[in-house]
Amino acid sequence: MAAQWLEDRLTCAICLALYQDPVTLFCGHNFCRACIQDWLGRSEKVCPECREPFPDSAELRRNVALSGVLEELRVRPASDPGLGACCPRHGRPLELFCRTEGLCVCSVCTVRECRLHERTLLDAERREREAQLRATLEVTQQQATQAESQLQELQQRSSQIQSSACTLTSVISGKFNRLLQALEMQRNLALRDIEVAKTQALEQARDEKQRLQGHLEALSCCDHRIRNLLEQLDDRTFLQESQLLAPPGPLGPLTLPHWDEDQQLGGLKESLSQLCALLLEEGGRPRAPAEAADFGSMEAPGPLAPVASLVCPLRRKLWQNYRNLTFDPISANRHFYLSQQDRRVKHCRKPRGPDGPGSFELWQVQCAQSFQAGQHYWEVRVSNHSVTLGVAYSELTRRKLGPHTDNIGRGPSSWGLCIQEDSTQAWHNGEAQRLPGVSGRLLGMDLDLTSGCLTFYSLEPETQHLYTFHAIFSRPLYPVFWLLEGRTLTLCHRPEAKLPPGLQEEASGLS
Numbered sequence: 001m002a003a004q005w006l007e008d009r010l011t012c013a014i015c016l017a018l019y020q021d022p023v024t025l026f027c028g029h030n031f032c033r034a035c036i037q038d039w040l041g042r043s044e045k046v047c048p049e050c051r052e053p054f055p056d057s058a059e060l061r062r063n064v065a066l067s068g069v070l071e072e073l074r075v076r077p078a079s080d081p082g083l084g085a086c087c088p089r090h091g092r093p094l095e096l097f098c099r100t101e102g103l104c105v106c107s108v109c110t111v112r113e114c115r116l117h118e119r120t121l122l123d124a125e126r127r128e129r130e131a132q133l134r135a136t137l138e139v140t141q142q143q144a145t146q147a148e149s150q151l152q153e154l155q156q157r158s159s160q161i162q163s164s165a166c167t168l169t170s171v172i173s174g175k176f177n178r179l180l181q182a183l184e185m186q187r188n189l190a191l192r193d194i195e196v197a198k199t200q201a202l203e204q205a206r207d208e209k210q211r212l213q214g215h216l217e218a219l220s221c222c223d224h225r226i227r228n229l230l231e232q233l234d235d236r237t238f239l240q241e242s243q244l245l246a247p248p249g250p251l252g253p254l255t256l257p258h259w260d261e262d263q264q265l266g267g268l269k270e271s272l273s274q275l276c277a278l279l280l281e282e283g284g285r286p287r288a289p290a291e292a293a294d295f296g297s298m299e300a301p302g303p304l305a306p307v308a309s310l311v312c313p314l315r316r317k318l319w320q321n322y323r324n325l326t327f328d329p330i331s332a333n334r335h336f337y338l339s340q341q342d343r344r345v346k347h348c349r350k351p352r353g354p355d356g357p358g359s360f361e362l363w364q365v366q367c368a369q370s371f372q373a374g375q376h377y378w379e380v381r382v383s384n385h386s387v388t389l390g391v392a393y394s395e396l397t398r399r400k401l402g403p404h405t406d407n408i409g410r411g412p413s414s415w416g417l418c419i420q421e422d423s424t425q426a427w428h429n430g431e432a433q434r435l436p437g438v439s440g441r442l443l444g445m446d447l448d449l450t451s452g453c454l455t456f457y458s459l460e461p462e463t464q465h466l467y468t469f470h471a472i473f474s475r476p477l478y479p480v481f482w483l484l485e486g487r488t489l490t491l492c493h494r495p496e497a498k499l500p501p502g503l504q505e506e507a508s509g510l511s
Helices: 002-009 033-042 064-075 107-111 122-230 235-244 261-280 289-296 313-321 504-508
Strands: 022-024 030-032 096-098 103-105 119-121 336-339 344-347 364-366 375-382 387-392 414-419 424-428 431-435 442-448 453-458 464-470 478-483 488-491
Touching: 022 033, 022 064, 030 033, 096 107, 096 122, 119 122, 122 235, 122 261, 313 375, 313 442, 344 478, 387 442, 414 464, 414 478, 424 464, 431 464, 478 488
Parallel strands: none
Antiparallel strands: 022 030, 096 103, 096 119, 336 344, 344 488, 364 478, 375 442, 375 488, 387 414, 387 478, 414 424, 424 431, 442 453, 453 464
């Protein structure tokens, strides 16, 4: 109330605003300099308040004390609870809000500049704006929650797609590898049957040829004797020798060798039809004993995982998660030669050519398949010691960075088991743990991504646990191998290898 009274006392009677450059008349009344000059120029020279005349010779003098009070009033902080914010144009308290201009105004503004504008009280405008902001905040929070939920769902879906694609790649590769293996066997069988049939037919032809040649020789000999007898002049000799002459018997019909192309192709067509069905099967069809005996007589294009008559329960359990793997030719070192449908690798002294853009500069090769979830098991056969088996993330460098000829287990992105002549070493992050030597050449690897375990087994002469790594595998893992010169490593395949749990239905939909 005191502040309002003070402002009323400091208000010009002409403009109804705080004094601007206040001056004092002879009568003692104060006015803005511009206001009183305009007043005296437009009307009679008298005081607007008391009507006392203002002499022409009188000068308007500035009220120094009043100017100081006004200056102090104007610079007083707007947060002062006594006065509050003031209008920059009129110096009066800001009590209203002009919606037309979007500004806080005073009562004088409503009479002058904002007379025809839409106005409201500051408190009412603030309450309305606060309600709008709260509603907007609620909407933005709902949208943020929805976006986070959709982002999480998208990430889960991406992980599912990546895992499913990885598994399907392994499944399809396994199916085609089995088909290629069976086709190779059938090709060898068909060529063997053709060779056997050709040998039999040519033997028949050779026997018939010998018979005909023998008959021709006998006829030639008989013809020669007859000619000699016809030239004999002595009757007694002629008659005696002619009685001893015995001409060859009849020639007999010609026996052509048996050869039927349709018969050779008939069985092959049936076999190829069965192989086409093999590709569409969910799992590997077990062969009948007769088939197994027939196929066993031929050299298979790649070794199957050995099946002993008595298999330990542990290995049989591991076979439930068996994966048929193939090498990635692009990753193979230039001294590595792949064969048997990219299931066998051999390290040779002579290079195939220059290093490719994705090949290891080190003596290494990795598989085309990778695993991100679930449990997976595979077996390999090595020709000798001085090999390394392991798994690695995709960022495992292809370049040679130090004196080592391999980098499996040398950093945090790979785990490996190095098999030497007299010992075995488990490597990870540059640290090695020495283990006893391995005598067998058939080895197994079990990767359990759910529990974070990578286990190595020696399978000959019996299943033996070698070492287990424990880690949190955060990205897809690729099987990777290192070989010394002259060594050979083969990925063993099992026709009955099963799909990862939960994806059998999905994969069979592609059949």
